[in-house]
Amino acid sequence: MQQWDKIKEEGLAIIRHADNLSRIEQVRIDLLGKKGQIQDLMKQMKDLDNHQKPLFGKMVNELKQLFEEEISIKKNELEETKILTDLKKDQIDISLDGDDALVAQLHPLTIVQKEVESIFMNMGYQIVEGPEVELDLYNFERANIPMNHPARDMQDTFYIDLQWLLRTHTTAIQTRVLETKANNLPIKVICPGKTYRRDDDDATHSHQFTQMEGLVVGEGINLADLKGTLEMMVKKLFGESRTIRLRPSYFQFTEPSMEVDVSCFNCNGLGCHICKKTGWIEILGAGMVHPKVLEMAGIDFRKYSGFAFGMGVERVAMLKYGIDDIRNFYLNDMRFLSNFDRFE
Ligand code: DAH
Secondary structure: OHHHHHHHHHHHHHHHHHHHHHHHHHHHHHHHHOOHHHHHHHHHHHHHHOHHHHHHHHHHHHHHHHHHHHHHHHHHHHHHHHHHHHHOOOOOOOOOOOOOOOOOOOOHHHHHHHHHHHHHHOOOOEEEEEEEEEEHHOOOOHHHOOOHHHHHHOOOOEEEOOOOEOOOOHHHHHHHHHHOOOOOEEEEEEEEEEEEEOOOOOOOOOOEEEEEEEEEEEEOHHHHHHHHHHHHHHHHHHHHOOEEOOOOOOOOOHHHHHHHEEEEEOOOOOOOOOOOOOOOEEEEEEEEOOOOHHOOOOOOOOOOOEEEEEEEHHHHHHHOOOOHHHHHHHOOOOOHHHHOOOOO
């Protein structure tokens, strides 16, 4: 019995002293494995008298069970400790300064474009785009711009060949829409896009710029519709207290044609450096679609009429954000680009 207790106490002691997972596994093999202590005891059974065998067997089994339980408890303990020490090792110091991540923002031109688009989408307009490499047909011919017009000069337009060019205005999308929707009236579209002209770049000119074309065609569309629509847009873009004024002008694709000014939001019409002391700022060209333009697209100009307008997005963005050089939009300078709120 004394020897028995010794085996038990020694076994429990080495279990208790195991201080890592590989050690406890080794202890398990030593005590419970095929060549372990419990097996050794089992082997001794054959040397015993028959009447001693059942008691001995019972005691070996109890010892085995005890070791199994104690090893399992110890193993769980060690696993838990290991997880905790591993976690401690991997701990992140959240008080350390992180690296600044650059959060993407929208380009100011995109912000203005999206703002205008949402104003018109709320009035039921569709957004339509067109190709930047355009046919002379849609850019000039269908816009009623004759062969001898200066805009068609090699000095003003990027020609690719005699037929193809980089579109000089989004009016090219207008003439395409008129053609594709000629038998599907009414039309209510906003057409944003990049446009190109052979200008020398300076503070107010860029060989690449952005326009937004508006076009509405249907029965009984008149100048009052145009004026009301533009007034609404200007108030949403520049503030409720803005008003507009129409000045007679000339475009080949509209009749009558006009230039549209917005009352100066800097001086409220009193006259300042932004409005060049006039109280008004020019923001877009507009007019009633020329009957010839409708006719060339296959639309009956006796039955239908329409209005159109074309707006420079850079100009609106410059006015809205007080930017004084158009080249800023195309320099990709993060110090400039990070100044604009994200469009919600
Ligand atoms: N296409 C003209 C330009 O680039 C702008 C314009 C004026 C567009 C009057 C129109 C319009 O649709 O009706 O200067």
